[in-house]
Amino acid sequence: MARARVERSGYDRALAIACLIVLGFTLYCVLPKVVDGTGATGLDFSCFWSAGQMALDGHAATAYDWPRLRQAILHIHPSLNDAPFPVYEVPIPFFYPPFFFFAATLLALLPFPTAFWIWSTIKLLCWGLVVSAIRPRFAVLLLAFAVPAVLYDFIVGQSSLLAASLLGAILLTLDKRPIVSGFLIALLIFKPQYGVLLPLVLIATGRWTVFITASLVIPLFMLLTGLTFGWDTFEGFREAAIFATTQFHLTGTLAWYKLQSVYGVLRFAGFGYGSAIALHVAVAAAAALWMLIIWRRNVSFAVKAASLLVATLLVSPYFAIYDTALLALALIFLMNAPMAEHGSLLSNRSELRIGFGVLVLAGFTYPVALVPVGPFMCATLIAMIWMRCRQPGVKSDLAYG
Template sequence: MDLAHGGGNFEQRAALRPPPVVLIPGLAMSFYVWLNLFTTIPYPGKIGLDYNTLGTDWMVFYGAIRSVLDGNAPLIFDGDRFTDFLNTTFAGWLSSPLEFRPWAYPPGFLLILLPFAPLGFFGSYVAFQIVTGALMVVALRASAGTSLSSRALLMVALACPASAINAIDGQAVFLVAALIVGGFGLLEQRPYLAGLVLGLLTFKPQFCILVPIALVAAGQWRALLTAGLSALAMMIASGLIFGWDLWLRWFPVILENLVSPNPKWTEYGRMWGHSVYTCAVLLGAPERLASLIQLLATLGAAVSVVIAFRSRLGTREKTAVFLAATVLAAPHSGPYDATLLVIATAFWLMAREAPLPLWCWTLAFMIWLVPMLSPPLLFPVGRIAPLLPVLLMALLLRPGVSALPGER
């Protein structure tokens, strides 16, 4: 967590090192969650939350691509049958049956999963985490420039508790982070390539809804065009490879869930996350009011992105605002998505003058601990988690924050 400026002297590096009161418990919590990963298969739930087994989310991804390749594509759009399929297929891996695990992603995601399908379940699970983690490392290295120790940034992103939970579940936040950080890092110098990268975020629609808003606010019309073409290319390629029937089935399912969400998905999926909607419901708001609060949070996130991308903020600060706004706006997010907040926090700390006051490190520590307070369904204190990205965006957008020398 040594967020030192790469070209600075020893005193600068020491000034930007977290104080022991933050560093020691932060590392201890990270070690604890990573230890949970290695004990999940032999002793699930013995030292922390019971994750059942490793890769339960990857079972959904792998089960979907295998079903499609095996000629049983309609299965993935029936949540109950698909869950039964997963419980039967992975009975030897699971310590208990999965409750409800539907496939809710667009068929374009299948293109990303296709190269991993021949590796088998465990091989593909490990390979996906390694490959997407490496892509995140490349993107963060490119973003570090000369104002931050890239080694420290990589350690923060890879070692945080959220990344450990991403690895436990077999989720895709490393890829999301790589596309966001890499795409916006390319925006000024290579807008066409930036758009192509950002367009790939459509594989998880909840994380791409703010992309066109950011590009329009920045006046990056070329990137906006290529982002649309990138998303369209994913759609066409998946239709040609897997059949257009997948898209014809997916659109009605998504529209139906928007109008009248599946109660099982709300109970076993959404309520186990920490979105604004989830936390509002857990704090006592009726479902309609919680949906309204989520909508207002999404609009607020969009406004923050517009302000950031029309400002004189540096690339990293704009990216940090986008990362925080994306987590806030997402109608569903999990503890692993806090990796995006950790990266945003690192970028925010980079923008501040050393020495950093204790309150900065305290806020960073609170964001670091978000996954430890998840799910809010079990840990009431976690229900205030959506306030953290709001606070982070406010600090990034406050008057006086601007690009550091040499960043642009």
């Protein structure tokens, strides 16, 4: 027992050192650009803040009007006028459901720089709290902040880190606090692609309290949204969703390498729309079925949680590099899943080192090579989950909730 404790302490120390090296390298490369403003910090956040300004002016639905949103964003980032990329012809469109206006308007009450830093602080705090609740180790917390997805989310001011934290909290409260979990699922409607598999899990496993709570709270949130910001925001969102599907994400307006999905990889490789979307749907269906099978098996909850997080990314054709924070969360959940050190292809610790290494190396390769790396990351986590599932019936040592 004492020997195991010493080995674990040594492993935590080695992991912490590796993460500190990665964090140090990241800060060395990025911090100067953040300070002098050359890194376009908060570029994506500018669409949230501008949408909030429009809502405060009583015209929330105009946030879905691309030319008007463009003019608002150019006041914040005038250099976009000279950007060479076609995506910036309509910079950073606003695709979020109307419920997101509650957050956007609060942020828009503050000057843009202040709002950006408060938004970033809240995201990082939520991320740290959820990670600590899953695996309360300092080395694991360092790992959670060292993965490149956190850096990318911070720089542009995206919402993926907050949504990933919310999904992690949903999993943590799923069994012991089902009403809280259902309420959190309702909050996740601001990023609906993150919750697309949750209803399947709840129905397949009979978690009816969570399902009913979410089913009651979501319409209430939609009612409050309509009464507060106007019912025309829902029509604006519907048109934005159509635009996102037919003219932005799936047609090449957004560079293919930026789509980290199976669909993005296939389009990057030269496949046409029909074949790429058909193959993506096939992979998505297989991933959803695989995830449901795992949730029906007698395996550790940590393995089930990790399978949901990985499958969530495989199902969506839209996910970007900062969404791979879900894979970091899956890796941290897997740290709680017991696995024999003998009789396996790799030891538990070697496997986790490989997983962390893939997330870091592939994440930093992306902006240099300009290729989609998401499916490769997902495949690595799937292999790790498969190795855990070779030991059915093993229960996690961590009590969730």
